[in-house]
Amino acid sequence: MSARTKARKRALDMLYAADLREVPVERVLADEAERAAGEPERQASWLYAREIVDGVIDHRAEIDELITSHSRGWTLERMPAIDRAVLRIAVWEIVHNDEVPDGVAISEAVEAVTVLSTDDSAGFVNGLLSAVAGDRS
Structure with missing residues (x-):
């Protein structure tokens, strides 16, 4: 598993935990930062995970608007929590991270929900x- 894939998983864990526990993402991020300080062997995945989560925090309104405007018949609140977190990560990568090709962001997101969510996800x-x-093209 690549360092970026591990980082996405780590970011997903943080966003999902914050959503389920109904606590600010910033609090979960701070807790994870403390934990990461004691795990130098996981530094590579931590740096990108933090970049993802910070990006989702900074652009949350725009990201949620894009998700909402492109979902057909689904509100954010109606989506499984894991799907919301995966979508927020992938939309951030597509819109705000030019280093990640759109196809990679989509593929990683689809793989995550295939393993972690519903059959229809x-x-x-x-x-x-x-x-x-496609809207960005």
């Missing part, structure tokens, strides 16, 4: 993210 996430990426 992969198609939903793929379609929504493809629409977001």
Whole structure:
């Protein structure tokens, strides 16, 4: 597993935990930063995970608007929490991180929901993210 894939998983864990526990993402990020300080072997994944989470925090309104405007018949609140977190990460990568090709962001997101979410999530996430990426072209 690549360092970026590990970082996405780490960012996903933080966003998902904050959502489920109904606490600010910043608090979960601070807790994870303390933990990361004691794990120098995981430094590479921590740096990108933090960049992702900071990016989602900084652009949350825009990201959520893009998700909402491209979802058909689904509000953010109705989506599984894991799907919301995966979508927020992937939309941030598509819109705000030029180092990650759109196809990679989409593929990683689809893989995550295939493993972690409902049977219908992969198609939903793929379609929504493809629409977001298509709008940027």
